[in-house]
Amino acid sequence: VPDVLAAIRPDEQSFALLLHLVGATVVFGALLASATSILLARGDTRLLRLGSPCCWWGCPG
Amino acid sequence: VSFEDWIFSLHLLMAATLVGSLVMSWIVVVSLLSAHTPGATLNLSRVGMVGTVTTVIGLVGAIAFGIWLAILRDAFQVWDGWVIAAIVLWCVAAVALWRSFVEYAKPVEKARGLIAAGETSPSAELTALNRSSTGLLLRALASAAIVLIVIDMIWKPGA
Numbered sequence: 001v002p003d004v005l006a007a008i009r010p011d012e013q014s015f016a017l018l019l020h021l022v023g024a025t026v027v028f029g030a031l032l033a034s035a036t037s038i039l040l041a042r043g044d045t046r047l048l049r050l051g052s053p054c055c056w057w058g059c060p061g
Numbered sequence: 062v063s064f065e066d067w068i069f070s071l072h073l074l075m076a077a078t079l080v081g082s083l084v085m086s087w088i089v090v091v092s093l094l095s096a097h098t099p100g101a102t103l104n105l106s107r108v109g110m111v112g113t114v115t116t117v118i119g120l121v122g123a124i125a126f127g128i129w130l131a132i133l134r135d136a137f138q139v140w141d142g143w144v145i146a147a148i149v150l151w152c153v154a155a156v157a158l159w160r161s162f163v164e165y166a167k168p169v170e171k172a173r174g175l176i177a178a179g180e181t182s183p184s185a186e187l188t189a190l191n192r193s194s195t196g197l198l199l200r201a202l203a204s205a206a207i208v209l210i211v212i213d214m215i216w217k218p219g220a
Contacts, residue, residue, distance in 0.1 A: 011216075014215050014216055017215055018211065018212065018215050021080075021211060021215075022211075024077070025077055025080035025081045025084060026084050028077060028080075028081035028084070029080070029081040029082065029083065029084020029085040029087075029088070030084060030085070030088065032081055032082065032084075032085045032111075032112070032115070033084070033085040033088040033089065033108065033112070036085070036108050036111045036112075037108050040104075040107045040108055040111075041104075044100075044104045046092075046096075046101055046104060046105070047104055047105070047108065050088070050092055050105075050108070
């Protein structure tokens with residue numbers, strides 16, 4: 001099945017696929033960082049802030 | 062679903078683990094820039110250690126299942142140009158990541174030393190180690206190599 005899918009995927013979809021993969025892995029990495037920070041926080045404010053998604057955009061750490 | 066499909070799935074899973082872990086490690090590295098105390102450094106290093114372990118798992122798994130897939134599939138071979146390019150880029154990424162892990166171990170050792178000596182206040186030397194430009198450059202080099210591998214895997218130039 002993957003061979004067939006790769007064979008029928010037009011070249012013009014490659015960039016969209018790249019964006020899709022980059023977006024998906026960024027979300028995965030961010031969730032992994034968030035979950036790990038919260039799980040390992042042990043009350044540490046810095047890690048709790050790092051684990052809070054709303055803080056990532058303005059004040060990491 | 063064939064055995065080959067399972068190997069392909071595991072290859073993709075390992076690749077996603079690798080890139081996701083790199084994103085996570087970048088979040089930790091950026092956070093380390095504002096860590097001035099031994100306690101903050103050690104707390105962030107605990108989170109970074111999870112990223113390091115998953116990065117290594119993704120790095121080893123992606124190349125192992127990738128080569129296995131290249132052997133199993135008739136459509137391409139291990140000695141195809143785009144496969145060799147990916148292997149070379151993988152080697153660049155692996156060496157750069159290994160050296161960056163060594164670089165980011167230095168502030169952890171320093172922080173442990175400071176805590177053992179009873180010093181918990183901000184340290185200029187520790188801040189400098191946390192802001193290591195060598196570590197950042199190595200991490201950036203590894204990330205660039207891995208992005209190029211993803212591009213190589215999607216476009217498969219010459220295939």
